[in-house]
Structure formats: C-alpha cells, structure tokens
Amino acid sequence: MAKDPSDTNPRNWRKSVFVRQTAFVFLVLPLVIVANLAVWAALNQPYQAESWTGEIVGLSYSPFHDNREPTKDVQATASEIDKDMKVLSNTVQAIRTYSVAQGQDQIPDIAAKYGISVALGAWIGTDDESNLKQIDRATELALRRNVVRVVVGNEALLRGDVTVDQMIRYLKIANSKIWKPVSTAEPWHVWLEHPELAKHVDYIAVHILPYWEGVPINRAVDYVFDRLDDLHKAFPNKQIVVTEVGWPSRGKVLPRVPYPGMPAAEKGGEATPSIVNQARFLRAFLNRAKDQDLTYYVIEAFDQPWKGADEGAAGSYWGIFNAEREPKFPMAGSISEQPGWRVWAAIAAGLSLVPAMLFILRQRHVRLAGIITFSLLTQIAGSAVAWAGLSVAGLYFTWGGAIVWSFLFFAQGLLLIVLMAEAIEFVEVIWTRRGERHFEPFEPSHPTPEHKVSIHVPIHNEPPEMVRETLDALSRLHYENFEVLVLDNNTTDPEIWQPVWEHCQKLGPKFRFFHLENWPGFKAGALNFGLEKTAPDADIIAVIDSDYQVSPDWLKRMVPYFDKHDVGFVQAPQDYRDAHESMFKDMSYWEYAGFFHIGMVQRNNFNAVIQHGTMTLVRKEALKKVGAWAEWCICEDAELGIKLYRHGYDSVYVNHSFGKGLTPDTLAGYISQRFRWAYGAVQIVKHHWDALAPWSRKGGLTPAQRYYFLAGWLPWFADGLALMFTFAAIVLSAWALYNPASVVLPVAAFLIPTIGSFAFKFIRSLWLYAVRVRDCGFIESVGAGVAALALTHTVAKAMLNGMITTSKPFIRTPKCEDKPALAAAFIQVREEAVILALLWGLTTALYFNPHFADSHSRLWLAVLLVQSVPYASAVLFSFINVMPSLFRRTKNDEQKALVSAD
Template sequence: MKYIISSLLLASLLQVFLWLNSDKKFISPPDADNIIESLSYAPYKKSNNKEFLSDEEIVQDLTLLKQFTNKVRLYSAEDSQRVMPAVKKLGMQAHMGLWLSPVAENNEKEIALAKSLITSYHENLASVIVGNEVLLRDDLSPEDLIVFIKDFKEFTNNVVKADRESKAKAAKEEIAKEKDRKARAAKEKAAKEKAAKEKEHKILVTTAEIWNMWLLYPDLVQEVDVINIHILPYWEKIKAENFESFFKEIYKKVADAYKNKPIFIGEFGWPSQGYNNQGSVASPENQATIIRRFLVLAKEEGFSYNLIEAFDQPWKGVDEGSVGQYWGVFDANRHQKFEMQGEVLVEPYWFTQMVVAALIGAIFTFFGLRNQHVNFLHAMTYGLAAQGISFGIVMSAVYPFVHYMNFGKWVMWGMGSILMVPLTLITLAKANELFKCTIGRRPQRLIPLDLKSNHVPFVSIHVPAYKEQPAVLEETLIALSKLNYTNYEVLVIINNTPEDYYKAPIKALCQELGSRFVYLDIECTGFKAGALNKALDFTNPQSEILAVIDADYVISPNWLIDLVPIFDDSKVALVQAPQDHRDGNESLLKTAMNAEYAGFFDIGMVERNEENAIVAHGTMLLIRLSAFNEVGKWNTDTIVEDSELGLRLFEAGYMGHYTNRRYGFGLLPDTIEAFKNQRHRWAYGAIQILKKHWQHFKPSSKTLTRAQKHHFVTGWFFWLSDALGTVTSILNIIWVPVIIFVGVTIPTIALTVPILTAFIVNVIHSFVLYRTRVKANFYHSLLGAIAAMSLQLTIFKAVFDGFVKDRLPFKRTEKGGNSKKSLENPIKNEIILSVLLIGSFIALIMTNHQRIVEVYIFSLTLLVQSIPYISAIILRMIETSSYKKA
C-alpha cells in the first residue's frame, strides 16, 4: 500500500506542477485602446436567427457596445428596422446594410424598407452598404449591382439635401421671429455653423466584397463612395503569426490600384474556437492576439475599419460549422472574451481542470492498484498513466463549457463520453498489465517443478468425445496410457455419436489398453456438460481428483505426477495447465491462431494466477472431487461449463493454481469459421456467466475477493470493448455523410482520441508482452495480433447474442480434419465493414479541402477502426492460399 500511496501522491503532484508551470494559461499580446471604430451586430436570439431580440435587449446590447464603439454595422434592412431606434436613442451611428439575393421580389422589398429607414434615420447613418458579398456568391452581376448602387447614391443624396434644406428653412423662420438684433446675429452664426457641419455629413454608399473582387471589377470602384473590403486572414488560410504582413500586402494592393479612392475595412476578425483552416488555427489566444495587434496597427496606420463581430452567434453553427459561431469580441452571454490591456486568460477553467484531473488520476491509481502486489516502479508508471488519461478526460469534459452545443454536437459528445468509460477502464487495465509484466514483481504463485507428496490420490480422467476422428482420439488415449502416475483411470465418454465409424476403433483400443480405460457410449442432453455429468455415475468411488482433457490432446507423461501434489493443500480446488497445440506449423493460418492463443496463457493467466483468479478451461484441468460435489457439479445452463465451474469454486472460498508449463498439445481449429465459432462460444458463455453471477460482483458481496472481482470484471470488459469497437465503427460510418454533405458537425475529441489512445496502448501491450512473456519474435507477434483483431465482429455478435438470446446450442470446434468446407464466405460482413470504413476514410481526406485537423483525426480513427476487419481479410487470404497449396 505504501507504494500505491506514494505513486498516487507523486503522480498527482506532477500533474499539478505541469498545470501551474504551463505558459499557455495566460498570454500577453500588445496593449490596445478600448475604443473600437465599429463592430458588426446581429439582433438575433442565441440559437435562432429567425427570432429577433426584444427592443429592450437590443438597447441593452448597444448600451454595452457603446462603452467600446459608437458605430455598428448591420447586414439587412430587416435587422436595421429593429436596431436603428436604439441607435438613434443612444446617439450612435450605423453602417446600414441591404441583403441582396438572386430573388428580385425579395430585393424589391429589401430596397423599399431600406429607403424608408434612410429617410427616418439618415442622421445616424455613416454609410449604406448595398449588398454583402453578392459578387462572391454570384447572386448578382456587377452591372445589376451598379444599378442598385447608383439608385441609392441618388436617393441618399436627395434625402440628405431635402433634410438640409428643410432645416435651413426652419432656421431662417426661427431667426426671422427674433426681434433682438444681437440675439438674431447669434442665431444666424449658430445656424451657419450647424449648416456647415450638416453639409460635411454625407452618407457614403458602397457595397461589401472580399478584397480580390474589388481588383476584378474596377467599374464597380468608380461607382462607390468608398471601397469596403473584407480582409479575413482566417478564411485565407493564413497563420496567425503572419496575419499582419498579409493584411498590409492586401491593403497595399487595393490602395495602389485605386489611389484616389478611400478604403474602409468592412470586416476584419478571427474566431476564438472551431476547426483549423489549414494554417489558420481558431483559438482564444489567437483571437485576442490578432485583434489587439490589429487595433494597434489601425491606430498607427490611420485606416478605418469594422470588426466582425460584436457577439458570438451560436445559430451560425447550422450554416458555418463549428467556426462561424465564435467571431465575437463578446461571447453569446455578453461576457467580454478578453481585455484590451494586460494579460489575457485563455484557459478560464484551468484551475478546476487541474484539481479534477489530479483527483481523477489519484482515484484511478488507488482503485487500479489496491488489490495487487506492486513494486514502486510499477506503481509509479501506472500512476503517471492514470494521470495522463485523467488529463484527457477533463479536456473532453470541459468541451461543452467552451463550445456552443447543437444537437449534433451533443450526440457526438454524449456518444464519446459514454464510449470513454469502458475504453478508459480497458486502457488502464492493459497499461497495468503491461507495467506489471515488464517492470513489476516477478510471478510468485506459478507451480514449482519440485513438488513432492507421500499421498497419491486416485485421479479419474474424463475424455468427452463427440464424433471425434478416431485417429485423433486414439493418439490421445495412447498418450494417457503412458502417464508416469500410477493411481488413475480414464473414462472415454463417447456421447451422442451413433456412427460405428467413430466408436468401433475406440472401443477396441480401450480393451487393448487395459482395465484403466473405461469405454462409455452414452446418450444425453446438455452437450459436453451433460455428458460429463452422466459420466460421474461411472467414476471410480475412490477418486479424489477429476481431470478433464479434450479428445485431441496428447499429454506429457509427467502431467499428473508434477501437479497432483499441490492438492495436499485442502483449500486448493482446481489446477489448470495451459492449452497448446502440436499442429501450429502445419500452415500459416494455424501459426497465426497458435500465436494468438499463446498470449492469453503466457500473459493473462499468469497475472490472474497471482491474485487467485484464474479462468478454468475445459482441458488440462484438475479438480478436487469433494469441492466439485460441494458446488454442484457441471452446469448445463451455460456453454462454458468449465469457466462457470471455476468461478463457483472461487465463490465457495477455494483456491486455484496455474502453471504455464506445457503438459499437453492439442489441435487447432481447421478453418477460420471454426476459429470464429470457438471464440463466439467463449464470448457468449462469458456473458452468460456475467448474467448468472453478477450479484457476486457487487461491492457488498463477500464471496469473492476484491482482486478476483477486479480480474473477472476486467476480463468481461475486454469482451465488451471488442463489441463496442464494432458499434462505434458503425456509428462513425453513419456520421461521415453528415460531415461531407452537411458540413456542420465535426467529431469532438471525445469521439476520436479515446479510440486512438486505446489502439496505441493495445499495440504496445501486444508487441511488448509477446516479446517479454511469450518470447515471440516480431513475425509471430504480428500474426498473433492479426488473428486476435480478426475476431472483433465475431465477439460483437457473441456479446449481442449473450444479452438478447438464451441458451444457444453448443457448437463444437472442428479440428483434426473434421470440418467441412463451407460454401459461404465466413468474413463477408468484415469485408463490408472494411470497405465502408476505408471508403469513408478516403472520402473525408479527399473532401477536406480546408485541411481541418479534426477531420484528419476522425479520418485516422476510421482507418484504425478498419484494421480488425482488414485483419480478417488477411487471415482469409492466408487460409485460401493454404487451400491452394494443399
């Protein structure tokens, strides 16, 4: 425990130290004035641009903005109709826009409304902007746009002139009423000064376009009062540090082209969140730095500008993806994002994130290690891994607090967060096993070779055989006849096999091998478990130990003499030796399968043995008969009766032991289909056991130790994680068309990084442990990994079946030439999924014209998710090539 506490504290302190010493929490861009010349303003509700703010809310907004600017830019006559009363009330100015489109009828309404507003509010208008980027969108031709501009120039001039004349006439009438000479002279002077000021005021008429459109259409320039250009380095894919040189270059190009025409920067800004646009990165630090540097530049150079925009507009997430929402100097809740002087805090939740991350990492460390025997190095590395994963969790958890969430984002973030729970547990379990096996304590409980005992208990060896090839079973029985142990019998249990082809040679062999070999020909229900139960009636009454092996296993003579002495400890109820295979070199397919099996028996079982939590298997298994009778014999309500029995023995308080020495060698599945059927049976059976025994895993249950609960639950989570991998693959495939064709919702970190992290940990775990524990070279490790990954869809189906289907029939694993060649392709579903995933990967890469990092990460996630299904295809290719050679 001292190592766990020390690693917990040290790793947590390291997390805190890194947070405190990070230079990314605060930035110090150059100080700028609080005064901004103009800000774009849209009077809409946060989530809906079809619903206007109330008059009171608009006044509140403009009152806030008046602390920073006296001008706002509006984008349509309809917007202006709602905003101009507040502009006038507060004595502000506006750049009033008209929203022109290809629809003539809409344009007529827009123009009519705009003219009425100009008539009413011309004193508060700095300019009229006839259309916004209509040439860029190709909504109007330059010629049509010029007609509208000329019309509004004439109209505004007439409005201003008529107003000026009306005011002059009123002033003359007022002066004429004055009878005092001095007072009249004073009023005449004041009227002249006022008239001069009003004469200076002119409503500029222009249109708004990106900078290069002005260079393309010089005739348009001749018709406007001012060149209103949009310069948005983000959309030009300019890196944040290069924005100033880019801006100066563009401004100079336009200024040099039209030396006698004034220039107004109609839009300049930078988003605080969202995806990158190639080199342009949307971030709080970039927004604060660029805006402040721009304000300094504008003051130094003396140009006029309008910043886009005043407030964030979450409703733009529907049309402009995850960037359009974040251009505001204020967020959607009207909080200023950054000050114009001094340091800028760009990670507002950093302290909470630091505390929560350190706390979660400490919890992971404590509960991940508390039931295990660890040394300091193992505990410390695990503690660091736990802190790293907790950092990723808080980064994902804070996402909804710094982003505007729409339905699609909530779906993705929710899916990712749910997915993160099992992936985190599995990744930590894999990391724990990796550290334990490489830098942790050496195994202590493996059965030693030098066990001796004066007691030689009677062992009843049971060999169930259902339609087993006679030559295979004969080899097994001959090996059993050569055991060095002296006190045993062999029950050959031929069950539900009517054909003499399978029975006659075996019956003859049993007679030949002598009285130790008992030939049983039985009919039963309950598959293998039913046959084993029926054989108990024929077991020698002197038996103290049951031994079970599969019909294809050739046993070492020392099996019993080496392992039986451990039963001198009355608490020992089962002893398990590993499975291995003698036909691993028969073909490349079998080499791959054999490598895959070896990992479990040389890694997982060794570590489970340290905590008295091994999984009992139906071959190479020794069981104390009295304990077996106590817990209720073989159960026929699961198809993994051996593993279920082992768990019952642990629940009864007994111990189990494991040796990783090979005492027997069986046969591998003949085909991929047989390989998949066997794994389906194991995974399906595991879910059956989970459903049957779940109450024993509750914290309040005392039947199992915490270490045993940990290992069994972790083992089940491994099955569930493979199943979850298929589910997330399908969900991600469904999401790809949304990204490509709608383009509004790019997957969040919660939906991509955990999958990639889990994959990386799995690769490291597999190759490092195969090298250190299995002693496999890279070639065999790779084959084992391919075989393991190829089973993902099979495990998904097994887990699904386990939760929705009860009592599926037992499917035997075809071995030793028993299998029949199937006409159906056993991996057709894997082919479909791999094609969809790879196709989705290619489609996203090809359509990611803006080189959005999040899209690349999601694409990589899809490619990683295709690897299990590609592995199945590779294994199938290996199998078919073996057929051709045969």
C-alpha cells in the same frame, strides 16, 4: 507451494513495505502530481502580443441570442438589443447590421441612446418582393441621425441569390430614395471580378476574411492590407470601407486556398482558429487600421451559435464576446487559449489521485518501480480525460451534438477504465514479488495419490484417428486408479463414432464409450451425463478435449493437490503440438500462450484463475454441490470456476504443460472459438452479476476475485466499445465528405481511445511477452499481436451480441479441417474486409479532398488508419491461413517450433 525465499519474516516484511509505500503516498506521489501540473502549465503558457487600448471603430451586429435562428422567423426584442448596446457602448463607436426585419429595425433608435452609429443593412435574397420591402424600410430608417451609411445586400452575389444586373437595379432604387452613402457588401474578389458594380455605389463595402482563404495567422493582417491595396488600385476614386474583417476563435483548420495570380510567398500554410489567434489578429489589425485611418467593421460583436449550420463550424465563433456576452480575451496584456486550464489540470490530478493511492496502499506486493510507473500512467489517463473535456469547453452544442459528444465522452471514460485495468496487470506482472501462491508440479518421486480420477472426453464429429491418439495417450498414464468416459455428443454418422467405440473396447475396461443421440445441453449436457455415469468411488473429475495427448505423469504430479480439502479444482495450461505446421498455427500458438503464461499466472496469485475446460481436474463432491456443468452457458467451464469460488473453494494453477492439443486449422475455426469464449463471458457476467458487481457484499467472491474476473473480461468489452468508435468514425468521416465546410472532426475524442490505447497496448504486449512467455522472440510476439488483433472484430461482435441476447448455440471449434480455398481468404473475414475497405476508402477520399489538407484533418486520418489495423490484421491473417506457400517459415523457425512442441 513455494514461498519467496527472501521472506524470512513475513510480518516484518509486510510492515516495512506498508511503511515504505505509505511514505511514498505522502512524499513521492505529490511530486508526480506537481510534475503533471508543470506539464499543463508549460502547454498553456500565455501568449504575448501587442495591445489595443482604444475604441473599436465598428463591429457587425446580429441581435439573436442563444441558438435562435433568424431563418426560423424569430423576433429580436427591444430589451435584448438594449442590453447588447449597453455592453458595446464602452467598446465600439459604430455597428453594422444586416437586415431590417425580425425586430432589427429597432436597432438604430436603441443604439442612438448609447451614442453608437449604425451602418444599416438591407437584406437581399432571392425574393424580389421581400428585397424591395427591405429597401423601403431601410429608406425610412436612414433618416435617423446615427445611421451613417446603408449596405444593400450582404454577399448576395457570392451566394448567387441575384445576378450583377439585378443587384445594380436594387442599388439604383436605393440611391434614388436614400441620401446617405449606399453600397453592397461583397468579398474582395467579387469586386475585382465585377468592376462595373462600383459605378453604382458610393463606396466599396468589402469583406476581407483571411481565415476563409486559409491564410496563416502570421500573414493574416498583411493579407488584409494587401487586398486593400489591390482595391485601391482598381478603384482609385472610391472610398473603401471594410464591412467584414476578423478571425474566429473556434472551428475547422483550413488549408490555404490558391487564387489566380497568387504570389509564391503566399502559397502554403493553413488557418487555425483559436482564441489566441483571434486576439493576435484583432490587436494587430486594429493598431494598423488606426495608423491608416481605415473605416472598418470587425465581424462580429457577439458569437452567433446559429450560424454554425450555415457557415460551417467557425461560423458560430467570430464574436469578440461569447454568446453569453462575456469578453473572450483582453485587448491588452497576455492571452491564454484556455483561461480555465488550471481547473482542468486540477481535475486531471484529482482523477488520478484516488486510483493511484488505492493501488499504492492495497498492492503491497508491487515493487517501487511499478508503483511509480502506475502513478505516472494514472496521471496520463487523468490528463487525457481532462484534455478531452477542455477541448470542448466553450463549444455551442445543439441537442444532436450534445448527445454525440456525451456518448463519446462516456465511451472514452469506459475505455480509460479498461486501460487502467490493463495497466494494473502490466505493473503487477513486471514488478510483482513472487508470492505464496506459486505452485509447481509435485515431484515424480512423490507417493502416488489414492484419489480415483474419472477422465471425461467429450467428442462431437471428431476425426476418429485423432480421438484414438488421445485415448492411447490416456492409456499410458503413470497412474493406476482412473477411468475414461468417452462421451459422444450427437454425432449422427456411425462411421465417425463407431471406430472410437471399437477402440475403447480394445483399450480395456477402464475405457467406457457412450453414444448420445438427440442429447440436450451441448458439451455441458454430455459432461453432466458423464457425471452421472462416473464410478461411485471416483472423487476427481478430469476433462480433456478430444485432440489432447496428455503426458504420462499428468495425474501423478497434479492430483496430490486435492489432499488439501478446500481445493475445488486444479488447472494446467492448454498447450499445442502443431505450431510448426504453418505460420498461421505458429501465430495462433503464441497468441494462446499469452493468456496461459501471463494472465493466468497473475490471476493465480489472487486465487482467481479462469477455469478452462481441458487439462482440468475438479473435485466431484464440489462439482455436484455447485450444480454441475451449466447447460445454459456456452462457456460452461469458466462458469463452473465462478461457482466453485462462490462456494468458497480454492484453486491451483500450475504453469506446466501436461498435454498438447491442436490449434484450429482455419481462421474460421479460430474465430468461432473466440466468439464462443467472449459471448460466454457476457453470459457469465450477467448471470453472476450479484457476486461480480464491484459493490457486492455477498455472493461468496473475495474483492480480488471480483476485480480479476471483471478486469480480465474488460478488454473484450473494450473491443465492443472500439467497434462503436469505429462506426462513429466512419459515419463522421462520410458526413464530413458530404458537408466539408460545417463538420469539425472530433479528433480530441478519438486520439486517446484509438492511437493512445493502441500504442499503450502494443508496448505492453511486447513487454509482457518478453518477460513471461519463454522462448517467444520479438517476431513471434509481433505475430501473436497480429493474431490477437485479427480477433478484435469477432470479440466486439460477441460482446455486443451478449449484451442484447440471452443465448447462442454452442459453437464447436473444428479440428483437422482441409485448407480453405483462396476465396475463403475474404469469406472468413468478409465483415472485417468491408470495414477495412470503408476505413481505407474514407482515408483516401479525405486525404485527396482539399478541404481536409490541414494538420488537424491529418490527425483524423491517423485515427482512421489506426482503427483499420485490427481489420487489416484479420485480412492478412486470413491470407496467411489460406496461402501458406506465400508465408513459408525458415528451417530455423520450424526447428525452434519443433523443440517447443516437444
């Protein structure tokens, strides 16, 4: 063991660190929080706009509360209407209604109590009998003193419910019965397209809604009055009443929709719904309408959540009051998009404060720069959660929407926990002081230990020549007291296993060969058989894979650690000798290296390394005490490490290569190996949950061991969540294409789990490789990242499979396979290729769909493209594997790899 040479007085050093870090908690951490709050304040600066201090001339009014839909034959009650009129009595002079059915015929009488005039609406739909009943009832109500005009039909022509001739018929009937002014309400372009309609109305009832045409907010009010000018020119002798005008506070961002003859100055831009924009529009419009003595009805008095299903996402949010009858914004003074942002900013700071304080007070081995970095990262994470919550504050949810958003927020929270765990590892690796648990190989001059080592070599259908090379390397060990047990596990072809048996006989009595037929338990079963056949005087069990060629000094320089009686196992990293053969193997080599030179080194500081089943040395007494190798688990090596820790044994990890094996020849083999590792991790977590649970107070694991085992596997669980996010994005994108007007793509719930986490992991990976993985340049680091991304879908499947199943057969990682045919480039990654095609296809379809030409939708496209990166990496990596001639390495690359292999 080697200690930090600067620690001349460890007690004083720890005390000074504790004092400094405690001071940091009370001095610097508040500054970080204040900086975060300042960012929130800067992003939520109130908007200054001209004020409106008078009464509003008119508002359109629907009396339906909550999510009650008039299409489902609900009745508006007199008490609800009365409460609404009381709210509006100090705000508006008149209201406009849409129908006289479902209790809405009570509105004129109740409005009269509060001195509110009514523009009475008669609904015109596809049913002629119902339409005539509407006109008859409107005729009766038009006798009320406060009914000032009648509107027969609302956008009936725009919807196509009636023809122009049918509408003219209804207008003639109404005019013959009603002595108040009569018209029908349609958008401005319908009036211009059907000027004959104007001959049968007393006034032009027009809808001018710039939002639906994608007019930018800074042009919206001018646009309304420009369209009014067009109508005045077309119908100079008709009064014009604006029966719908307004702007929504929430909904979909709409691109500009061109119309025939559109001036060049109006082209381009998009309409963004927001509270600030709604207030800006209304204040400016009301002031200008007053100057021009315009009669108008702003849409609308109260938000109507039920309209979202019919009119798109914005349909629910046109009210100047929300559905709870509370004003959304003031008519004078500054306007804030999120008046409650301070609460959410406090939530962000609070969510960040606890993990930051725990980290600062517990991780005393981390330098000040690391503490500051982690504190900043926690503030960013807390703000991300709060911002996502703020983005849905005030939304009206259906049960389905509430379930979808609840899942998205739950999954987002889990992913942020994973990112925090990765941030801890990042900070610890970059800014950790070298601790007492740093191990180096014993010097060759150290006396040869007396421990007898039994080396177990499990094989199954392995190429005989490769196994012979492995055994030859073992025969050259600079260690006298050892034996080798070759455990052939269910190889059925004698031509494969017999040459190995014959070679063992040539190597002498130290090498024993066992051929097991129909043997249960896979690799673990074979190793347990070997344990029974181990020489009685052997006290150390070593395991190496059949492709490993060990260094002669392996045992001599590692076994002495067992002189410390609480050491249960001693581990050296896996290494590979064939990286120079192809770009595929080079990328695989560096991807493996990240685990052994970053994660394992960091875990060793806390006695929490993953026990991997090759280049490992295990105390035989400990192995038997914990129940030997677990035949129920397809990662029996990692499971053994957990058991040894639970029984109080120590571990040693020496980051020095003592043997080199072979990387998989194909991506299929690479994938099957990673599936086994990930699935086995879930098996282990489920089996040992009583010890691994963060709240566990039993089970033999230290808090650090519990944390590092869970934190080490959390990124794999996050891949499972990411796959669910990907499927959710695919479904939402397809639904948006099917129903573009009604779907608001939930960008806020996807930005952090996709783009944010990808950016963080990319930077983190490159930084860690630069610091900890020697001889790995920038290009190699990127290649390792591509290889890791290519395995994302495999890991996700393994984790999800592991959660719902209890066992999978042992998956062997094949070696020395022939290169697959070109068709295998897609066969190896067929699922990834299908998902990639879906993501890119949906991205293309959304990009060229005019409904999604806005900036908000472009962010969603960025989400889809980032989600596609792992799948594109898998397809690219597969082509690199099967078409090495297209991905040749330079001679310099090959020489560098050969030096590394040596």
